[in-house]
Amino acid sequence: MIASRRQSLKHGPGRLVVDGRDQTVTRKAQFAFRPSRRQERELHTLLRVCREVYNAALQERRDAYRLAGETIRWQHQFNQIKHLKGVRDDALAYGIQPLRGAIMRCDEAMQAFFDRIKHGETPGFPRFKGAQRFNTACWDEPTSWKLRDDRRTLYIQGVGDIRLPKSAARQVGRMLGKGGRPVTLTVTRRRSGPRHLSRWVWRATVAFNDVAVEPTTPSEGEGSLVGADRGIKVTLATSSGEMLTMPRYVAAQREHLAELERAQARCVKFSREWKRLGRQIARGRRKAANQVDNWAREQAATLVGGFGILAVEDLELRNMTRSARGTVEEPGSKVAQKQGLNRELQDAALGKLTIRICVKAESAGRRVWMVNPSNTSRACSQCSHTDRANRPDQATFSCTACGYEANADLNAAANIADRGRTAETDWKVAGAPSLPRRKSRRRPRTDTELTQAA
Template structure:
């Protein structure tokens, strides 16, 4: 993201937002001097502060449900569609009527309304695209776990004193890791803009986590070794580059799958919601989080290794939702090879190809690189030397041998070279068009041109 005069603009483009040049789409243009980043950290409130945080979440849940109900009633009774501005303007009417809802500041109330607006916007977007709509549902207090501040008012963070101040709750101490993250962002010129506080069940209690969004974080551009690098993503080799590097994902999730299955069978034999049942649920959640954290850590390091060597990265535009779609079919038209497809879907999800692509885009944005998303069709069976296309060129998963010119190489590296060639064509078309940057889409909810940041 990019911020000018307090307005938030989109920098990493989605498939719908990106503009096409030649055989690919521009996802990250690498022209930004500053970017938006976030710092995530856990914290431990006191008993009194935790009770106040629970009350804050209850109020946020009530506001979310009320905002959703008001929109439903307005459409059913008057065929009128309410906007977030309409509901924001109603918050002032809570004074003197529901002062408890404003005890934590006006921002958490607006944050709940914004969350409802995002759910409704996503619903209308899916309707327009012809997808399954999924109308927003009311939330129970037990499952509403997030409070959001979209402006730096009624809260502040301080890296030196390692503290987080929240209106209506007080000053909460932070661990050293949080101070390190906040300090790094502030050293690069970051300005705290948004805050999210989230809870999750941890055994018999709650674990709390805060996310501070920063804008104006300086880009850390480093000299590149090569001009363009193609990246082929797959199940066996998670990322193969045109330079010949092979990055294989350790089987973190596969290693824990058997242990998790044993724990789930043991939990199924316990009485539901008993102490033993909850303890096993906590262990299962801990194992899954550990695997997810390891996968994410691997993706960050791999993305950094790929991005720091090149100026332009060409990625496959993989349709992962379609690739992992179930083959079960329906009662009238049952699918075939359902078990095999289920196993392939599990392997694709374990490889975390989508997560790796996102991390590469984020690292590229921070380093001032460009990202192209190209169509991967025929890249795995095209010879990178003579451009001969033949399914027989791919001998097996790891071996490529051209039936026309006899060229041999690692199959994934050969595909990555072809992807790099497509990226080079994108570069040429982009330069011929005048090298226009990505169109920055202004946030529709920007309410002020300038915002005063809290003291740090």
């Protein structure tokens, strides 16, 4: 499993987020599909019904606490669905699973609200969902939907059989070939361009449990460890001496998209040319996102394939990209410069790279440590002398104590590797404990119960 910050194990200067001990993992197959006009109408109706259930569940929780001081649980709201029979048969036409999925989304939003209060963060009470802000339907169990035996047809109750593209069939075939068992389904809609364009893009995500892990032998040996430093100028620098920079996919598209947006602003709104430019803008954004994700996948696969243990600096990206604008009473300084830095950080997609490394490591049976990044760029990897003057510029490291000189990013990667080794040693001294596995809040139903429900 891939542990979150709160679930990870702390040992020395690092947190263990992937221990590589799982025999099976959970994986998702994500693909686009094109429903017929009738099926698209049914899917829109399904989302409208789910939105009504979500808003009703949230309203009931608010009223129960405000008027009676009571807390409503998701189990109680699940039991209320049966009372819709004879009253809202149009909602039950799609089965109870998508309605339960909407209730669970409301419950997760409430739990996240209380967790933020518990940890001293900005609470942000859950809001009611408008028609433009509810675009996802969820099935938490393999009932009311199924993948047909031909692997190219997705059946959804109330919608019918949806033909899937060949790429989706390949994804599903890979999961089933590794022993995967489809358990959940998520259907999402989004606009292909500006909101007023009529075209919708539909995507489905099928989660498979029990997908077999295929451990591989790293090319550098089982106990080999590598440190990875992430940055803007050099996207990924490793302690093995590699320096990888992601091409400026997003920046190149931004300049092109700015020209298209200026051209669109000169067109008559909702005209044919205005809509055509809107579709081009949407395609450009999707292309840049896909290029970034593909680059991150390739580099993560190469890194995981070479080493048995990976140490990555634990950056607080949310804090690093926080706006410097400030408030009216206390306005910030150098706001434009900070906006440019935030844009560069977001273009580098450092968080996505880490996610891809963790996913590849989990599938290959590797361990991943997130180590404390404090002073990794200022400390000498040879004598451990730490001084701001050790780094005269962005690319150069020159130790003022021992005279060691190297590229600043490679020196930081070496420090990250040292902290990863320290965390690895402390973990082994503690008995090499495993990560705590997640426990479902809902009772898993047996195959007999699922068959009867279907």
